[in-house]
Amino acid sequence: xxxxxxxxxxxxxxxxxxxxxxxxxxxxxxxxxxxxxxxxxxxxxxxxxxxxxxxxxxxxxxxxxxxxxxxxxxxxxxxxxxxxxxxxxxxxxxxxxxxxxxxxxxxxxxxxxxxxxxxxxxxxxxxxxxxxxxxxxxxxxxxxxxxxxxxxxxxxxxxxxxxxxxxxxxxxxxxxxxxxxxxxxxxxxxxxxxxxxxxxxxxxxxxxxxxxxxxxxxxxxxxxxxxxxxxxxxxxxxxxxxxxxxxxxxxxxxxxxxxxxxxxxxxxxxxxxxxxxxxxxxxxxxxxxxxxxxxxxxxxxxxxxxxxxxxxxxxxxxxxxxxxxxxxxxxxxxxxxxxxxxxxxxxxxxxxxxxxxxxxx
Amino acid sequence: xxxxxxxxxxxxxxxxxxxxxxxxxxxxxxxxxxxxxxxxxxxxxxxxxxxxxxxxxxxxxxxxxxxxxxxxxxxxxxxxxxxxxxxxxxxxxxxxxxxxxxxxxxxxxxxxxxxxxxxxxxxxxxxxxxxxxxxxxxxxxxxxxxxxxxxxxxxxxxxxxxxxxxxxxxxxxxxxxxxxxxxxxxxxxxxxxxxxxxxxxxxxxxxxxxxxxxxxxxxxxxxxxxxxxxxxxxxxxxxxxxxxxxxxxxxxxxxxxxxxxxxxxxxxxxxxxxxxxxxxxxxxxxxxxxxxxxxx
Numbered sequence: 327x328x329x330x331x332x333x334x335x336x337x338x339x340x341x342x343x344x345x346x347x348x349x350x351x352x353x354x355x356x357x358x359x360x361x362x363x364x365x366x367x368x369x370x371x372x373x374x375x376x377x378x379x380x381x382x383x384x385x386x387x388x389x390x391x392x393x394x395x396x397x398x399x400x401x402x403x404x405x406x407x408x409x410x411x412x413x414x415x416x417x418x419x420x421x422x423x424x425x426x427x428x429x430x431x432x433x434x435x436x437x438x439x440x441x442x443x444x445x446x447x448x449x450x451x452x453x454x455x456x457x458x459x460x461x462x463x464x465x466x467x468x469x470x471x472x473x474x475x476x477x478x479x480x481x482x483x484x485x486x487x488x489x490x491x492x493x494x495x496x497x498x499x500x501x502x503x504x505x506x507x508x509x510x511x512x513x514x515x516x517x518x519x520x521x522x523x524x525x526x527x528x529x530x531x532x533x534x535x536x537x538x539x540x541x542x543x544x545x546x547x548x549x550x551x552x553x554x555x556x557x558x559x560x561x562x563x564x565x566x567x568x569x570x571x572x573x574x575x576x577x578x579x580x581x582x583x584x585x586x587x588x589x590x591x592x593x594x595x596x597x598x599x600x601x602x603x604x605x606x607x608x609x610x611x612x613x614x615x616x617x618x619x620x621x622x623x624x625x626x627x628x629x630x631x632x633x634x635x636x637x638x639x640x641x642x643x644x645x646x647x648x649x650x651x652x653x654x655x656x657x658x659x660x661x662x663x664x665x666x667x668x669x670x671x672x673x674x675x676x677x678x679x680x681x682x683x684x685x686x687x
Numbered sequence: 688x689x690x691x692x693x694x695x696x697x698x699x700x701x702x703x704x705x706x707x708x709x710x711x712x713x714x715x716x717x718x719x720x721x722x723x724x725x726x727x728x729x730x731x732x733x734x735x736x737x738x739x740x741x742x743x744x745x746x747x748x749x750x751x752x753x754x755x756x757x758x759x760x761x762x763x764x765x766x767x768x769x770x771x772x773x774x775x776x777x778x779x780x781x782x783x784x785x786x787x788x789x790x791x792x793x794x795x796x797x798x799x800x801x802x803x804x805x806x807x808x809x810x811x812x813x814x815x816x817x818x819x820x821x822x823x824x825x826x827x828x829x830x831x832x833x834x835x836x837x838x839x840x841x842x843x844x845x846x847x848x849x850x851x852x853x854x855x856x857x858x859x860x861x862x863x864x865x866x867x868x869x870x871x872x873x874x875x876x877x878x879x880x881x882x883x884x885x886x887x888x889x890x891x892x893x894x895x896x897x898x899x900x901x902x903x904x905x906x907x908x909x910x911x912x913x914x915x916x917x918x919x920x921x922x923x924x925x926x927x928x929x930x931x932x933x934x935x936x937x938x939x940x941x942x943x944x945x946x947x948x949x950x951x952x953x954x955x956x957x958x959x960x961x962x963x964x965x966x967x968x969x970x971x972x973x974x975x976x977x978x979x980x981x982x983x
Contacts, residue, residue, distance in 0.1 A: 381881075381885060382884075382885075383881055383884075383885075402884060403881070403884040403885045404884045404885070404886075404887045404888060404889065408885075409885055409886065410881075410882070410885045412878050412881070412882060413878075414876060414878050416876060416878040416879050416881065416882040417882075418879060418882070418883075418896075418897060418900075419879075419901070420900040420901070429883075429886050429888075429896070430886035430887055433886055433887040433888045433889075433892055434887050477886070478885075478886075481886065481887065
């Protein structure tokens, strides 16, 4: 895949000397052409700063940024083939929807006929034909979102940056816009760089995700890898729900760790290549709540007592207490013929093969 | 709505003040403009349109049938309007970057800058105007420095010119432009500016297409706040302009003072009110119409 964005050795600090704040540390990142790429992390992790550097609103302290092979590090935002969808939408309040969408083309000096044709095309693309003459204040939040998208897409940028564009929408509208964004991206073939703190949004939409924390990229990969094989405790905790178990290593077999479970049984756990804990050491192992199966009491890999049950509609989260007093959350799909066990009930747990994984601490 | 019946009483103090301080005197002025001048000032209670006639026309002393336009009065009217327009423009031109500077400071330092802007209001206008006189008179600070450095050989005449009046008025009224402009800018969403740059706009285009439309309400408020007191300015043209650059306020004061023609002064004052209200309506119409055109 051809690289659309290449970032090498990028650092960004605000302020000087001892009070300087390092917003980004040694970022190296390549984003492929036509990719839906997501920067995911909690607020303050540097993802928005990175986006603003790509857009040209901030200058990096050190490092190089290339777009389509061309060094754009010193160029202002108006000189980059990149457009942004702002978190607040930033629609020009005194301009009609059509004038907003045509603004970029007008500033590029395109002929009026071309602007008109492209605006019409964009209005159709985001299904806002009927609203062309309205002012931004006269349309709903979801519609403003579509106009902001159309405005950023109209000049046909190489890269579209989206700064938490869905955070102001309610849940139903957000789901709609998620699929809308995916559709727009595949129809236009433009590289999307999407910033969000919503891990579910990131998992459902992205081709690749960069999980960020404290100005660093912790893990970079497709959503499945990030979810199934988080590299450390932060990623495992931030993406999805996770059970953390502290377990003793009994041995190493075929590159997998054999761990002693609460209650005395053994289970093998995947080991990252980077670590090989000695026999007898205590390690942190993780398992997703939906990757364990409830069984009859006395059967399975571990025994547990139900402490509480939380109903979520499609499934119920069972808060369990294991034999050695560690907590465990089990996600159990709801079925009308099998009511969820009540608090105090005893049950067994069995793991899907490969579900248990040792974490680097 | 129980218990709300008496609340209208709350507006009575304001109504009384308006009645006594604004409407009453205005009515007296209107009545006076249709009376004859008294011998030692004041009015004598005889109805005549003479004052209104003399606002616009003049009779030849030797041939009372020869009537011509009173160009002296019209000149003062025109000068007042023209100087006030220029003052408004200068204040807008200087006030915009000032307000922008303040609005783009970190939040906690903005207060200090705003405070500095309002400091001149603490000093008496008369004293500040005399201070300007000290700067620009023939043997004042500016001329002294210029001559000492050898830039000029003889002092530049600045006092008693329209330039002096403009300088004084721009100085006095500048804060009245800066404050509403700042208020408009402070409310502005600065991501709009970034959006402008992001969509390939040059600095000039961002200013013209993004920033100016956003701060337009500030310009409107500032223009009104500067233009209206400027057209009736008295102290500044009196001290810095002298007799040759008389403005409306001075002309009116003259009729009530040495001129001893109260009816003429009253008529001039009413005409000024009409001019101001007319200008205001015209201005707001023009500004408002632009909005309608834009919305197609």
